[in-house]
Amino acid sequence: MRGALMIGHGLNDPRVKIAASERIVKALRERGVAVDFFVYPDEGHGFGRAENNQDFYGRAEVFLARHLGGRAEPSHEVKGSSVEVR
Numbered sequence: 001m002r003g004a005l006m007i008g009h010g011l012n013d014p015r016v017k018i019a020a021s022e023r024i025v026k027a028l029r030e031r032g033v034a035v036d037f038f039v040y041p042d043e044g045h046g047f048g049r050a051e052n053n054q055d056f057y058g059r060a061e062v063f064l065a066r067h068l069g070g071r072a073e074p075s076h077e078v079k080g081s082s083v084e085v086r
Helices: 018-030 050-068
Strands: 004-010 034-040
Touching: 004 018, 004 050, 018 034, 034 050
Parallel strands: 004 034
Antiparallel strands: none
8 A cells, every 4th residue: 555545525515515525435435445435415615614624634634543643532422413424
C-alpha cells in the first residue's frame, strides 16, 4: 500500500454526487488502499452543522495520527452528528 485516503461527503452536495465518491472508494479498496469514508446525510458541498464539523475534524485527527504518526485525542461520539461510516 502506498497511501491512504479519507473522504467526508455531504449527501446533499449539488456539485459532487455521492456516486462519484462511492466509485472512488470502491476502486481504491479493490486495490488495497485504506479508505475511511464518512457520509453526512444532512450536509451539502460544505459542512454547515457544528456537530458534523466537530465529528469530521476529530476523525481527521485520528486518521492523520494513524497514517503519519504522532498523537491524537481519543475519538468519541459527537452528540448530534449525522455521520454514517461506510
